[in-house]
Amino acid sequence: MDYKLEFDNLKSKALEEISKTDDLKALDELKNKYLAKKGEISLMMNHIREVEDKKAFGELYNLTRKEVESFLNEKIKKGEEKKLNEELVKERIDITLPGNNFERGVANPFFKTINEIEDIFVGMGYSIATGPEVDYDKYVFELLNIPHDHPARDMQDTLYIDNNLLLRSHTSSVQAHVMENAKGKPIKIICPGKTYRRDDDDMTHSHQFAQVEGLVIDKNINLGNLKATLELFAQKMFSKDTKVRFRSSFFPFTEPSVEVDISCFNCKGKGCSICKGSGWIEILGAGMVHPNVLKMSGYDPEVYSGFAFGIGIERVTMLKYGINDIRRFYQNDLRFIKEFKKVKED
Ligand code: FA5
Numbered sequence: 015m016d017y018k019l020e021f022d023n024l025k026s027k028a029l030e031e032i033s034k035t036d037d038l039k040a041l042d043e044l045k046n047k048y049l050a051k052k053g054e055i056s057l058m059m060n061h062i063r064e065v066e067d068k069k070a071f072g073e074l075y076n077l078t079r080k081e082v083e084s085f086l087n088e089k090i091k092k093g094e095e096k097k098l099n100e101e102l103v104k105e106r107i108d109i110t111l112p113g114n115n116f117e118r119g120v121a122n123p124f125f126k127t128i129n130e131i132e133d134i135f136v137g138m139g140y141s142i143a144t145g146p147e148v149d150y151d152k153y154v155f156e157l158l159n160i161p162h163d164h165p166a167r168d169m170q171d172t173l174y175i176d177n178n179l180l181l182r183s184h185t186s187s188v189q190a191h192v193m194e195n196a197k198g199k200p201i202k203i204i205c206p207g208k209t210y211r212r213d214d215d216d217m218t219h220s221h222q223f224a225q226v227e228g229l230v231i232d233k234n235i236n237l238g239n240l241k242a243t244l245e246l247f248a249q250k251m252f253s254k255d256t257k258v259r260f261r262s263s264f265f266p267f268t269e270p271s272v273e274v275d276i277s278c279f280n281c282k283g284k285g286c287s288i289c290k291g292s293g294w295i296e297i298l299g300a301g302m303v304h305p306n307v308l309k310m311s312g313y314d315p316e317v318y319s320g321f322a323f324g325i326g327i328e329r330v331t332m333l334k335y336g337i338n339d340i341r342r343f344y345q346n347d348l349r350f351i352k353e354f355k356k357v358k359e360d
Contacts, residue, residue, distance in 0.1 A: 015064060017071055021078045024048075024055060028082045038093045041086060048082055055079050120355045124224070124343055127331040128206050131226050134250045135204045138243065140228070143203040145188035147210075148175060154182050157190035158267035159306045166266045171212040181210035184324055185227035186267060189303075192229060193311035200232040201320070206327065217339045224327040231303065231313060231320030237270070240300060240321035244274055248297075251330065252279040259294055268301025268322060279333070288333070295333060298325040 028048045035041060048055045055078060065071045132142060145153075151162075160166050170183035188205040205227040213219045230239070241258060248256040257277040265271040275296050278289035285291040300323035305315035313320075328340050335354070337343075342350045 015061060017058070017061060017065055018074065020061075021058065021074050024058065025078050025082060028055070029085055032082070032086050032089055036089070036093050036096060038090065038097065041090050041093055045086055045090075049079065049086070055082060120351055122351060123331050123335050123337070123354050124327065127327055127334065128224070128226070130251065131247075131325065131327070131330075132204070132206065134247055135228065138246070140202050140204045143188055143192050143205040144207065145182075145185070145191045145205060147182055147208055148179060149182045149187050151178050151180060153190040154180060154184075154187040157193075157307065157310050158186055159304050159310070160266045164266065166264075172210055173212060182207075183211050184209050185225040186322065186324060188227050189229045189267070189307075189322060190311065193231070193307075193313070196231075198312050200318075202230050202232075204228045215341055217341070218329070218332075220328065220340045220344060222344065223340070226325045226327060228300075228323045228325075229303070229320065230322075231308070231318055233318060235302075235319045235321055237302060237321070240302070240323070243321075244298070244300065244323065248276045252276060252334070255282070257283070263299065263301075265299060265301055267304050267307050269304045271299070271301035274298045274300055274323070288336075297330055297333070298323050300324070 028044070031047075032041065032044055035044075045053075047053055050056065055075075058075060058078075062068055062071050062075075136142070154172075155161075155164075155167060172180050172183040174180045185205050185207050188203075188207070192201055192203055192205075206224065207227075208222060208224050210222050213221055215221060228243075230243075241260065245256075245258045248258050255277075256279060259275040259277070260272040261275065263271045263273040273296055275294035277283045278286060278293050278295055280286050280288045281293065283293035285293050289295050300321065303320040303322055308315045308318060308320070328343055331337065331343075332340065
Protein backbone atom coordinates (compact mmCIF):
# COMPACT_ATOMS: atom_id res chain seq x y z
CA MET A 15 0.00 0.00 0.00
CA ASP A 16 1.19 3.49 -0.82
CA TYR A 17 0.49 4.87 2.58
CA LYS A 18 1.96 8.29 1.71
CA LEU A 19 -0.65 8.76 -1.00
CA GLU A 20 -3.29 7.38 1.28
CA PHE A 21 -2.45 9.94 4.05
CA ASP A 22 -2.28 12.71 1.47
CA ASN A 23 -5.72 11.93 0.08
CA LEU A 24 -7.22 11.60 3.51
CA LYS A 25 -5.77 14.92 4.62
CA SER A 26 -7.00 16.78 1.50
CA LYS A 27 -10.46 15.28 1.83
CA ALA A 28 -10.69 16.18 5.53
CA LEU A 29 -9.36 19.75 5.10
CA GLU A 30 -11.72 20.38 2.22
CA GLU A 31 -14.78 19.16 4.11
CA ILE A 32 -13.77 21.16 7.20
CA SER A 33 -13.17 24.32 5.19
CA LYS A 34 -16.67 24.17 3.73
CA THR A 35 -18.56 24.64 7.00
CA ASP A 36 -18.77 27.01 9.98
CA ASP A 37 -21.51 25.08 11.68
CA LEU A 38 -20.43 23.82 15.08
CA LYS A 39 -22.53 20.67 14.90
CA ALA A 40 -21.14 19.77 11.46
CA LEU A 41 -17.59 20.41 12.67
CA ASP A 42 -18.17 18.11 15.61
CA GLU A 43 -19.39 15.40 13.24
CA LEU A 44 -16.23 15.84 11.11
CA LYS A 45 -14.12 15.50 14.24
CA ASN A 46 -15.79 12.16 14.86
CA LYS A 47 -15.48 11.13 11.22
CA TYR A 48 -11.71 11.63 11.08
CA LEU A 49 -10.24 11.79 14.54
CA ALA A 50 -12.39 9.67 16.89
CA LYS A 51 -11.25 6.17 17.83
CA LYS A 52 -12.95 4.69 14.80
CA GLY A 53 -12.30 7.80 12.64
CA GLU A 54 -10.79 7.46 9.19
CA ILE A 55 -7.37 8.86 10.17
CA SER A 56 -7.25 6.84 13.41
CA LEU A 57 -8.06 3.62 11.54
CA MET A 58 -5.03 4.17 9.32
CA MET A 59 -2.97 2.98 12.29
CA ASN A 60 -4.18 -0.58 11.55
CA HIS A 61 -1.95 -0.55 8.45
CA ILE A 62 1.28 -0.05 10.39
CA ARG A 63 1.67 -3.81 10.52
CA GLU A 64 1.85 -3.93 6.72
CA VAL A 65 4.70 -1.41 6.29
CA GLU A 66 8.40 -1.83 6.82
CA ASP A 67 9.38 1.68 7.84
CA LYS A 68 7.13 1.88 10.85
CA LYS A 69 8.89 5.00 12.15
CA ALA A 70 8.20 6.99 8.98
CA PHE A 71 4.61 5.71 8.96
CA GLY A 72 4.14 6.81 12.56
CA GLU A 73 5.58 10.25 11.91
CA LEU A 74 3.30 10.77 8.92
CA TYR A 75 0.32 9.54 10.89
CA ASN A 76 1.03 12.06 13.65
CA LEU A 77 1.64 14.89 11.24
CA THR A 78 -1.57 14.25 9.29
CA ARG A 79 -3.57 13.97 12.47
CA LYS A 80 -2.06 17.15 13.92
CA GLU A 81 -2.71 19.21 10.78
CA VAL A 82 -6.32 18.10 10.51
CA GLU A 83 -6.84 18.58 14.24
CA SER A 84 -5.41 22.11 14.39
CA PHE A 85 -7.37 23.20 11.31
CA LEU A 86 -10.51 21.76 12.82
CA ASN A 87 -9.89 23.45 16.21
CA GLU A 88 -9.30 26.74 14.49
CA LYS A 89 -12.64 26.42 12.69
CA ILE A 90 -14.44 25.42 15.92
CA LYS A 91 -13.01 28.48 17.68
CA LYS A 92 -14.21 30.74 14.86
CA GLY A 93 -17.61 29.01 14.86
CA GLU A 94 -17.99 29.62 18.61
CA GLU A 95 -17.06 33.28 18.25
CA LYS A 96 -19.61 33.67 15.45
CA LYS A 97 -22.32 32.02 17.54
CA LEU A 98 -21.54 34.24 20.54
CA ASN A 99 -21.67 37.38 18.41
CA GLU A 100 -25.00 36.34 16.95
CA GLU A 101 -26.37 35.76 20.47
CA LEU A 102 -25.07 39.10 21.69
CA VAL A 103 -26.78 40.90 18.83
CA LYS A 104 -30.01 39.00 19.47
CA GLU A 105 -30.00 39.62 23.23
CA ARG A 106 -28.91 43.21 23.16
CA ILE A 107 -30.51 45.27 25.95
CA ASP A 108 -31.54 48.79 25.23
CA ILE A 109 -30.41 50.55 28.39
CA THR A 110 -31.96 53.79 27.25
CA LEU A 111 -35.48 52.37 27.81
CA PRO A 112 -37.13 53.85 30.92
CA GLY A 113 -37.26 51.35 33.86
CA ASN A 114 -40.33 50.23 35.80
CA ASN A 115 -41.47 52.96 38.08
CA PHE A 116 -41.80 51.74 41.68
CA GLU A 117 -43.91 53.88 43.91
CA ARG A 118 -42.10 54.86 47.10
CA GLY A 119 -43.84 53.36 50.11
CA VAL A 120 -44.45 54.89 53.48
CA ALA A 121 -43.96 53.46 56.97
CA ASN A 122 -47.21 52.30 58.52
CA PRO A 123 -47.88 54.50 61.58
CA PHE A 124 -48.65 51.38 63.63
CA PHE A 125 -45.11 50.04 63.09
CA LYS A 126 -43.61 53.50 63.49
CA THR A 127 -45.16 53.62 66.96
CA ILE A 128 -43.82 50.18 67.87
CA ASN A 129 -40.34 51.17 66.71
CA GLU A 130 -40.52 54.40 68.67
CA ILE A 131 -41.70 52.66 71.86
CA GLU A 132 -38.93 50.07 71.48
CA ASP A 133 -36.31 52.79 71.01
CA ILE A 134 -37.48 54.64 74.11
CA PHE A 135 -37.40 51.57 76.37
CA VAL A 136 -34.20 50.11 74.93
CA GLY A 137 -32.69 53.52 75.74
CA MET A 138 -33.76 52.92 79.36
CA GLY A 139 -31.99 49.55 79.43
CA TYR A 140 -34.91 47.24 78.63
CA SER A 141 -34.59 44.11 76.46
CA ILE A 142 -37.24 43.05 73.98
CA ALA A 143 -39.01 39.76 74.68
CA THR A 144 -41.47 37.80 72.55
CA GLY A 145 -44.10 35.22 73.35
CA PRO A 146 -46.68 33.06 71.58
CA GLU A 147 -49.92 34.57 70.29
CA VAL A 148 -51.68 31.23 70.76
CA ASP A 149 -51.00 30.29 74.35
CA TYR A 150 -52.08 28.05 77.22
CA ASP A 151 -54.63 29.16 79.77
CA LYS A 152 -51.89 28.78 82.38
CA TYR A 153 -49.85 31.68 80.95
CA VAL A 154 -52.69 33.97 79.84
CA PHE A 155 -54.67 33.64 83.06
CA GLU A 156 -53.65 31.22 85.81
CA LEU A 157 -50.10 32.36 86.48
CA LEU A 158 -51.44 35.92 86.43
CA ASN A 159 -53.62 35.23 89.42
CA ILE A 160 -56.79 34.67 87.36
CA PRO A 161 -57.87 31.11 88.27
CA HIS A 162 -60.68 29.24 86.45
CA ASP A 163 -64.10 30.70 87.26
CA HIS A 164 -62.57 33.99 88.45
CA PRO A 165 -64.95 36.78 87.39
CA ALA A 166 -61.99 38.82 86.06
CA ARG A 167 -61.91 36.44 83.09
CA ASP A 168 -65.03 38.19 81.81
CA MET A 169 -63.02 41.40 81.33
CA GLN A 170 -60.92 39.67 78.71
CA ASP A 171 -63.02 37.08 76.90
CA THR A 172 -61.15 35.72 73.91
CA LEU A 173 -61.19 33.11 71.17
CA TYR A 174 -60.45 29.54 72.24
CA ILE A 175 -58.75 26.86 70.14
CA ASP A 176 -59.77 24.28 72.75
CA ASN A 177 -60.47 24.35 76.50
CA ASN A 178 -56.85 24.99 77.31
CA LEU A 179 -55.46 26.81 74.28
CA LEU A 180 -56.48 30.31 73.30
CA LEU A 181 -55.53 33.49 71.47
CA ARG A 182 -53.85 35.66 74.09
CA SER A 183 -56.08 38.48 75.31
CA HIS A 184 -53.15 40.59 76.50
CA THR A 185 -49.37 40.59 76.28
CA SER A 186 -49.26 40.06 80.06
CA SER A 187 -49.01 36.34 79.21
CA VAL A 188 -45.40 37.05 78.22
CA GLN A 189 -44.74 38.12 81.83
CA ALA A 190 -45.46 34.57 82.95
CA HIS A 191 -43.18 33.06 80.27
CA VAL A 192 -40.32 35.46 81.00
CA MET A 193 -40.56 34.88 84.78
CA GLU A 194 -40.60 31.12 84.27
CA ASN A 195 -37.43 31.30 82.16
CA ALA A 196 -35.63 33.85 84.37
CA LYS A 197 -35.65 31.36 87.27
CA GLY A 198 -35.71 33.96 90.04
CA LYS A 199 -33.31 36.46 88.44
CA PRO A 200 -34.07 40.20 87.94
CA ILE A 201 -36.05 41.11 84.80
CA LYS A 202 -36.35 44.27 82.69
CA ILE A 203 -38.24 43.65 79.45
CA ILE A 204 -40.84 45.00 77.10
CA CYS A 205 -42.84 42.83 74.73
CA PRO A 206 -44.76 44.29 71.80
CA GLY A 207 -47.25 41.98 70.10
CA LYS A 208 -50.71 41.19 68.81
CA THR A 209 -53.58 40.42 71.16
CA TYR A 210 -57.16 39.25 70.61
CA ARG A 211 -60.45 39.70 72.43
CA ARG A 212 -64.05 38.90 71.85
CA ASP A 213 -64.78 42.64 71.77
CA ASP A 214 -67.26 44.23 69.41
CA ASP A 215 -65.45 46.45 66.92
CA ASP A 216 -66.15 50.17 67.21
CA MET A 217 -64.10 53.36 66.84
CA THR A 218 -61.82 52.55 69.79
CA HIS A 219 -62.13 48.75 70.05
CA SER A 220 -60.98 46.01 67.71
CA HIS A 221 -61.10 42.22 68.18
CA GLN A 222 -57.43 42.23 67.16
CA PHE A 223 -55.14 44.90 68.53
CA ALA A 224 -51.63 45.20 69.88
CA GLN A 225 -50.05 45.97 73.20
CA VAL A 226 -46.60 46.57 74.57
CA GLU A 227 -46.09 44.83 77.88
CA GLY A 228 -43.45 46.06 80.29
CA LEU A 229 -42.10 44.11 83.26
CA VAL A 230 -39.42 45.01 85.78
CA ILE A 231 -38.56 42.73 88.69
CA ASP A 232 -35.73 43.36 91.11
CA LYS A 233 -35.08 44.25 94.74
CA ASN A 234 -36.53 47.58 95.97
CA ILE A 235 -38.74 48.36 92.95
CA ASN A 236 -41.58 50.71 93.93
CA LEU A 237 -44.54 52.64 92.55
CA GLY A 238 -42.36 55.77 92.24
CA ASN A 239 -40.11 53.88 89.79
CA LEU A 240 -43.20 52.96 87.73
CA LYS A 241 -44.42 56.56 87.67
CA ALA A 242 -41.00 57.96 86.72
CA THR A 243 -40.63 55.37 83.96
CA LEU A 244 -44.05 56.08 82.45
CA GLU A 245 -43.56 59.83 82.75
CA LEU A 246 -40.28 59.62 80.82
CA PHE A 247 -41.95 57.38 78.24
CA ALA A 248 -44.87 59.81 77.78
CA GLN A 249 -42.57 62.82 77.49
CA LYS A 250 -40.44 61.14 74.84
CA MET A 251 -43.45 59.77 72.99
CA PHE A 252 -45.60 62.91 73.04
CA SER A 253 -43.95 66.08 74.34
CA LYS A 254 -41.56 67.24 77.06
CA ASP A 255 -44.23 68.90 79.15
CA THR A 256 -46.54 65.83 79.24
CA LYS A 257 -47.75 64.97 82.75
CA VAL A 258 -48.79 61.52 83.95
CA ARG A 259 -51.71 60.81 86.28
CA PHE A 260 -52.42 57.53 88.08
CA ARG A 261 -56.00 56.54 88.86
CA SER A 262 -56.56 53.49 91.00
CA SER A 263 -57.94 50.50 89.17
CA PHE A 264 -58.04 46.72 89.34
CA PHE A 265 -56.06 43.99 87.61
CA PRO A 266 -55.81 40.58 89.30
CA PHE A 267 -52.09 40.40 88.57
CA THR A 268 -51.09 43.78 90.05
CA GLU A 269 -51.58 45.31 93.50
CA PRO A 270 -52.01 48.24 93.60
CA SER A 271 -53.29 48.61 90.04
CA VAL A 272 -53.62 51.85 88.13
CA GLU A 273 -55.00 53.27 84.93
CA VAL A 274 -52.56 55.78 83.55
CA ASP A 275 -53.62 59.05 81.93
CA ILE A 276 -51.41 61.58 80.21
CA SER A 277 -52.14 65.30 80.11
CA CYS A 278 -53.70 66.13 76.75
CA PHE A 279 -50.92 67.02 74.34
CA ASN A 280 -53.35 68.95 72.19
CA CYS A 281 -54.87 71.39 74.70
CA LYS A 282 -52.20 71.02 77.42
CA GLY A 283 -54.88 70.14 79.98
CA LYS A 284 -57.40 72.91 79.21
CA GLY A 285 -59.96 70.55 77.68
CA CYS A 286 -60.62 69.86 73.99
CA SER A 287 -62.37 67.38 71.70
CA ILE A 288 -59.47 64.89 71.82
CA CYS A 289 -59.53 64.58 75.63
CA LYS A 290 -63.32 65.02 75.67
CA GLY A 291 -62.96 68.17 77.76
CA SER A 292 -61.19 66.48 80.68
CA GLY A 293 -57.62 67.55 79.93
CA TRP A 294 -56.46 63.90 80.37
CA ILE A 295 -56.23 60.87 78.06
CA GLU A 296 -56.01 57.25 79.22
CA ILE A 297 -53.24 55.27 77.53
CA LEU A 298 -52.44 52.18 79.57
CA GLY A 299 -52.96 49.88 82.53
CA ALA A 300 -50.22 49.20 85.07
CA GLY A 301 -49.39 48.29 88.66
CA MET A 302 -47.04 46.60 91.10
CA VAL A 303 -46.70 42.87 90.38
CA HIS A 304 -49.05 40.98 92.73
CA PRO A 305 -47.24 38.92 95.42
CA ASN A 306 -49.19 35.81 94.29
CA VAL A 307 -47.84 36.25 90.75
CA LEU A 308 -44.29 36.59 92.07
CA LYS A 309 -44.74 33.49 94.26
CA MET A 310 -46.26 31.36 91.47
CA SER A 311 -43.24 32.12 89.27
CA GLY A 312 -40.63 31.36 91.93
CA TYR A 313 -39.86 34.84 93.31
CA ASP A 314 -39.94 35.55 97.05
CA PRO A 315 -42.22 38.61 97.42
CA GLU A 316 -40.42 39.48 100.67
CA VAL A 317 -37.21 39.99 98.67
CA TYR A 318 -38.35 40.91 95.16
CA SER A 319 -40.89 43.40 93.90
CA GLY A 320 -41.72 44.68 90.45
CA PHE A 321 -43.97 46.72 88.23
CA ALA A 322 -45.74 45.95 84.98
CA PHE A 323 -47.66 47.92 82.41
CA GLY A 324 -49.61 47.27 79.21
CA ILE A 325 -49.85 49.97 76.56
CA GLY A 326 -52.42 49.83 73.74
CA ILE A 327 -50.38 50.44 70.58
CA GLU A 328 -53.24 51.48 68.28
CA ARG A 329 -54.59 53.87 70.90
CA VAL A 330 -51.20 55.59 71.27
CA THR A 331 -50.85 55.74 67.47
CA MET A 332 -54.34 57.20 67.12
CA LEU A 333 -53.52 59.93 69.64
CA LYS A 334 -50.17 60.71 68.10
CA TYR A 335 -51.37 60.91 64.50
CA GLY A 336 -54.96 62.07 65.00
CA ILE A 337 -56.55 58.83 63.69
CA ASN A 338 -60.20 58.76 64.69
CA ASP A 339 -61.19 55.13 64.04
CA ILE A 340 -59.17 52.05 65.12
CA ARG A 341 -60.77 49.96 62.34
CA ARG A 342 -58.75 51.89 59.76
CA PHE A 343 -55.63 49.95 60.86
CA TYR A 344 -57.16 46.69 59.71
CA GLN A 345 -59.12 47.55 56.58
CA ASN A 346 -56.20 47.25 54.17
CA ASP A 347 -57.16 50.48 52.48
CA LEU A 348 -54.08 51.96 50.80
CA ARG A 349 -55.57 55.44 50.97
CA PHE A 350 -55.15 55.27 54.76
CA ILE A 351 -51.42 54.54 54.55
CA LYS A 352 -50.89 57.11 51.80
CA GLU A 353 -52.20 59.80 54.16
CA PHE A 354 -48.98 59.37 56.12
CA LYS A 355 -46.80 60.42 53.24
CA LYS A 356 -47.78 63.86 54.36
CA VAL A 357 -46.49 63.22 57.90
CA LYS A 358 -42.82 64.17 57.81
CA GLU A 359 -40.51 61.19 58.38
CA ASP A 360 -38.40 61.69 61.52
C1 FA5 B 1 -54.63 44.87 80.07
O1 FA5 B 1 -54.71 44.26 79.03
C2 FA5 B 1 -53.57 44.57 81.08
N1 FA5 B 1 -52.93 43.33 80.72
C3 FA5 B 1 -52.58 45.73 81.14
C4 FA5 B 1 -51.66 45.62 82.29
C5 FA5 B 1 -50.42 45.09 82.10
C6 FA5 B 1 -52.06 46.02 83.56
C7 FA5 B 1 -49.55 44.96 83.16
C8 FA5 B 1 -51.22 45.88 84.63
C9 FA5 B 1 -49.96 45.36 84.41
P1 FA5 B 1 -56.53 46.57 79.53
O2 FA5 B 1 -57.59 45.56 79.30
O3 FA5 B 1 -56.93 47.85 80.18
O4 FA5 B 1 -55.33 45.96 80.36
O5 FA5 B 1 -55.81 46.91 78.15
C10 FA5 B 1 -54.66 47.73 78.08
C11 FA5 B 1 -54.75 48.65 76.86
O6 FA5 B 1 -55.01 47.87 75.68
C12 FA5 B 1 -55.93 49.62 76.94
O7 FA5 B 1 -55.55 50.79 77.66
C13 FA5 B 1 -56.16 49.91 75.48
O8 FA5 B 1 -55.23 50.89 75.04
C14 FA5 B 1 -55.83 48.61 74.80
N2 FA5 B 1 -57.05 47.83 74.49
C15 FA5 B 1 -57.78 47.02 75.30
N3 FA5 B 1 -58.80 46.46 74.62
C16 FA5 B 1 -58.73 46.92 73.34
C17 FA5 B 1 -59.50 46.70 72.15
N4 FA5 B 1 -60.53 45.85 72.09
N5 FA5 B 1 -59.11 47.35 71.03
C18 FA5 B 1 -58.05 48.18 71.04
N6 FA5 B 1 -57.28 48.42 72.12
C19 FA5 B 1 -57.62 47.80 73.26
